Amino acid sequence: MSELAIQDANKKVALRMALFAAGMLALAFASVPLYRIFCQVTGFGGTTQVADTAPGAIEGEIGVRFDSNVNGVPWRFEAPEKVRIAPGARTVVNYTAANTLARPTTGTATFNVSPVQAGQYFSKIECFCFTEQTLRPGEKVEMPVIFFVDPKIAEDPLTAHIDEITLSYTFFPVENPSTSG
Template sequence: MTAVARKNAKTGRLMALLALAMLGLAFASVPLYRAFCQLTGFDGTPLRAERAPGAIAGQIGVRFDANINADLPWKFEPVQETVRIAPGARTQILYRATNLTARTTTGQAVFNVSPEIAGPYFSKIECFCFTEQTLKPGQSVDMPVVFFVDPKIRDDENTRNIDEITLSYTFYPVEKPEAAR
């Protein structure tokens, strides 16, 4: 093998390795992005917490929004549309989902907070969105969300005047293999 052929073979192997690395990164990008958003609150993603820090004086409104992808035959709504809470107070609300079909269906919720700049200050302790939800035919279920708004929201000059935050969920169908049904 000539020196040029060896150089071309080495370049070919490097390009194949680079292509495989790019393919692996493409598959890992969605979970990595989701983890980044949950860690930082980027793009209005609420943070996940173990417990609330404790309430401070003053109140902030939280509005609850519910949406469903057209391919999921459920009714989905907040039990209570709004609350006024003290920043730092542990709060629990409920969403209700009903399977409108005669077959078992599974969905998973994605969520966001608006305005986006409030995302880093909105922390969920417990949420139905962390797992898939399976409902039997005609079944209704109340699903809790336990959260708090970090009191530091009032220390940030960009967020101190926010009077209302919207927590929005959208449920999407989860396709189960035929054998798992």
């Protein structure tokens, strides 16, 4: 093989490796939004669904417990009492949050549902977790969550045995709050 042919072969290998590296880099950047979409579609990892309306109550009952946590946000964040609801019923509960500092602070909430198999059947119509929350010094607010548990939860062999679901939120600080809205 001539030296020119070897150089051409090396250039082709180098180009393929550069394209492969660029593809892997693009995949790394795309993996977070793709994973988020996957979780929202499947309920994987206790990710809840988003809906416009509840389908309407059916016979039966399921318990929903609520959990509240803060991680680095100087707030008191309290969960509502446990409720028992009919599957499909539109339900409203209020969390409360109070800023304990003498300056405004902003937080954003992450959430999950346990057991994780119930995530695909837990739908939120409205939630404080959809946007950043800014509280003025000493301000105390109610933060509503409007949700329903899809009646199909009773038909799925993996979830038919579930009698209670826990909805958990954790607030984290937002260093540079968005100014829109």
